[in-house]
Amino acid sequence: MKQSISKQLVKYLEDRGVEYLFGLCGHTNIAVLAALEGSKVTFVNTRHEQIAAHMADGYARAKKKTAVLLSHLGPGLTNASTGVANAALDSIPMVVIAGDIPSHYYGKHPHQEVNLHYDASQSEIYRPFVKRVWRVERPDLFPEILEKAFQLAESGRPGPVLVSVPMDIFSMEVDTKLFERLALHTKTLQKPSMDDVTAERIVRTLVEARNPLIYAGGGVLLADAADELREFATHLSIPVAHTLMGKGALPDDHPLTLGMTGFWGTKFVNDKCLGADWVIGLGTSFKEADCSSWEPEYTFSFPPSKLIHIDIDSNEIGRNFPVEIGVVTDLKEALKVLNRVARRLLPEGRKNEALLNAIQDYRAEFIAGNREHVKNAAYPMRPERILSVVREVLPRDGIVTTDVGWNKNGVGQQFPIYTPGSILTPGGYATMGFGAPAALGAKLACPDRLVVALVGDGGFGQNPSVLATAVEMNIPVVWVVMNNYAYGTIAGLQKAHYGTTMGTLFRKDGEPYSPDFGAVARAYGAEGVRIESAEQFKTVLAQAVASGKPFVIDVSMLNEPVPTAGHWNINHIYSPGLAVSHVAIP
Known part of the structure; x- marks a missing residue:
């Protein structure tokens, strides 16, 4: 049985549990919009593609689920690019499906084509910031490209991908078996974890440290690892500073939360980071604003401080600071192992009343210093x-x-x-x-x-x-x-x-x-x-x-x-x- 690509695309999105398709119409994507009529997928109609991209971004963050964006070619795709790049730099999973020029007009410079360097090159606009771009050259390849797109957007370090589809392919028919076979493929990948030997080395290092500190980044929230972070910090009584993106990974009223570091951090928080002999960085790339432009007298100084860095992306480990122990793993899985090992090595955990009192005094002082402005x-x-x-x-x-x-x-x-x-x-x-x-x-x-x-x-x-x-x-x-x-x-x-x-x-x-x-x-x-x-x-x-x-x-x-x-x-x-x-x- 054969059916149009656009109709099978909509069914695929329904079967995948996609609730919303964010976007804006154009002559290259109306076949998809027509196929949405009566669908369980709701089309979110915006007045500008950047709005659609940011809405998709906000949805993905709050839902902890991949968002889908539908774009027109040329100016539609460039209008959306700022929002998609924002999602990319914050590691937000998103699949962008964009209409492209008709395949049979390749090289003729049809309406709204981007081709100043070579023909049919609109997808190249996204190459610097998405995880991958695909230009669909044949209708029979579209189903497997779509499956790969979702899998790549969601796996490893999450992020947007682009699937650029010539508009005539949306209207072409392919055998439904090409889409049906995708149902046999898993939609959830098992995530990498940490071995017990490495976990024990990390826990012993932190226990033996004079002033250990946890530095939580946005990766903790992306991995849905906030509960595991709270358990680990509380059991070992280690203070937690955070990046801007890591705010809320440990609630701000938790007794071990220090606060945000860097340029908009406070002296107390930055000094606690400077004074740490061991820092364990979780899901952070140690960005400039968070690290006071990496200048060693303000927030972090490696050495003399020593760094344990855990992240899903190996490219981030050691990018800005030298690392003593580096681990590439999913943070939720890693923290599960760290918690198990910490409970085995220290069944009763430990307390640091002096630290808790210092944090409590700092908060009271900060609130008092702000009271005049608040009132x-x-x-x-x-x-x-x-x-x-x-x-x-x-x-x-x-x-x-x-x-x-x-x-x-x-x-x-x-x-x-x-x-x-x-x-x-x-x-x-x-x-x-x-x-x-x-x-x-x-x-x-x-x-x-x-x-x-x-x-x-x-x-x-x-x-x-x-x-x-x-x-x-x-x-x-x-x-x-x-x-x-x-x-x-x-x-x-x-x-x-x-x-x-x-x-x-x-x-x-x-x-x-x-x-x-x-x-x-x-x-x-x-x-x-x-x-x-x-x-x-x-x-x-x-x-x-x-x-x-x-x-x-x-x-x-x-x-x-x-x-x-x-x-x-x-x-x-x-x-x-x-x-x-x-x-x-x-």
């Missing part, structure tokens, strides 16, 4: 008060998405996360415009959980048409727009080093300018309020949560830099030899 009733609002109010209203398992700027750096530093995986932030690519659409994807993945997007006015202004999709599908996300009438972080950086804010502030006739994002929301059919006072914010936020509708809250915010004792080498690049960082912009 400040000034308007525009202090960013610390905005975060504090959101945390009060948000349930313990509520999901927060961020963008870039105060809402990412400040959240990483001082917004408590209590449920692993409940903060979605653009880490490696730090993409402005991620937070607003990612929240929609997260809500589709977890409809019973409250989802709040903390975004800046710059980030929300990137793609406000995200509201159209929210209204059409009735996705009740709350967006809090932390509006400082600027690309605030860059403005503070430029002002500190160059004495100007050229190109960073939003101004009209010399006065601060911003659209009324509440009114913008209402124009799309969502709910929206522009806050007029600090006291009003909590009431409106509670109203937004209770509304069960897409709701935008526009909050004017002081343009104050995130307080930090950390270090970033860009400051030396701008102002060599001077201790200059960010400044506030009135």
Whole structure:
């Protein structure tokens, strides 16, 4: 029996349990859209492909499942590329299916073809950041390519893949047996683990260390290993510092959680890392911002500290720091073995009351130091008060998405996360415009959980048409727009080093300018309020949560830099030899 590729593709997605197909129409993919009519797979229609990619990213993070993106050729594929690259740098599994030029027009430069270096080369655009690209040359090869695409996206270090399909192939018929045989292939691969000998060496090393430290990266959350991490840290009483992407791997109210390191880390956390004689890095690539540009006097110094590094990707082990013990394994499986060995070697575990007291005292001191800002009733609002109010209203398992700027750096530093995986932030690519659409994807993945997007006015202004999709599908996300009438972080950086804010502030006739994002929301059919006072914010936020509708809250915010004792080498690049960082912009 023969059937069109597009119809069999939809059935394959249904059989694989795919709930949503994120994307935007074009003449190259409407055969697939037509085949979706009446399908169990819901097509999520967006107004821009970058929105679709970020929604897919947010869905995959929250659902812990591969997302699928459908794109048109040429400009559709390039519009989506930023969102797909963001997912790639944060190791988020995604299968991108893109329409391509008709196979029989190869080399003729048909409508919207990318061919300036060689013919039919649109898939090359994605090669630098996806795990693999396929261009389907024959219809009978499409089924096995699709199976390989999902398997590669999900295995090892997860990430996006691209399958570029000439549009005529979508309409061609192939024998259904080509797809049916795929059902015989496993959809779940057994993941690599760690042997007991290596685990015992690691546990004994940490037990014998004077000041051991666990450094948790986003890989802990990708491996769904938060429970195993908590058990290991608690049994051996080892403090846990984390990267931006590792935030929440151990809840922020756990007695052994230190906090985020690096430029937006605090001196206490960075000093604890510097003072560690042994560090065990779990699922982290030791990125620049997390490691204070790798300069040894600020966060990590290897040597004299010694490093144990465990990661699923061998390329990351030893990339930035020398490693004493390196292990390539799945983190969940590795921590299961480490916990078993630790219980065998130390059945009663151990306690470190002095360490617990030091962490408790640090937290109390940090909270006290922030209290004045949190209670400040000034308007525009202090960013610390905005975060504090959101945390009060948000349930313990509520999901927060961020963008870039105060809402990412400040959240990483001082917004408590209590449920692993409940903060979605653009880490490696730090993409402005991620937070607003990612929240929609997260809500589709977890409809019973409250989802709040903390975004800046710059980030929300990137793609406000995200509201159209929210209204059409009735996705009740709350967006809090932390509006400082600027690309605030860059403005503070430029002002500190160059004495100007050229190109960073939003101004009209010399006065601060911003659209009324509440009114913008209402124009799309969502709910929206522009806050007029600090006291009003909590009431409106509670109203937004209770509304069960897409709701935008526009909050004017002081343009104050995130307080930090950390270090970033860009400051030396701008102002060599001077201790200059960010400044506030009135």
